[in-house]
Amino acid sequence: MSETNEDLSELNFEDALKRLEDIVRKLESGDVPLDQSIALYSEGEKLRGLCQKRLEAAQAKIEKITLDRDGKPKATVPFDAD
Incomplete structure (x- = not known):
């Protein structure tokens, strides 16, 4: 279930966000035991x-x-330089 830091750092943004959304859903459901939460x-x-x-x-x-x-x-300037 839980991934190591190395595994997490290998995730691309979209996969990391999807995993984070899954975690939020589980935590919001209230059906997860305290230690797992x-x-x-x-x-x-x-x-x-x-x-x-x-x-x-x-x-x-x-x-x-x-x-x-x-x-x-x-020229180019940083996007938020205005």
Whole structure:
């Protein structure tokens, strides 16, 4: 059930998010014993951190193209630089 840190780090964003959603559903159902709930919560927190890091890395790669007066591309700037 619970994956190791190495296994989690090998997940792509979509698989990590799907696993996190599965964990949330199980925890919200209330049908999971306390010890298992604690383990699931811990795994979910690791997955949340992994997804957050992947999103931040993707956002850092996004660039906005700036145009000169003639409408031609002149440079790129970070997406959120405005």
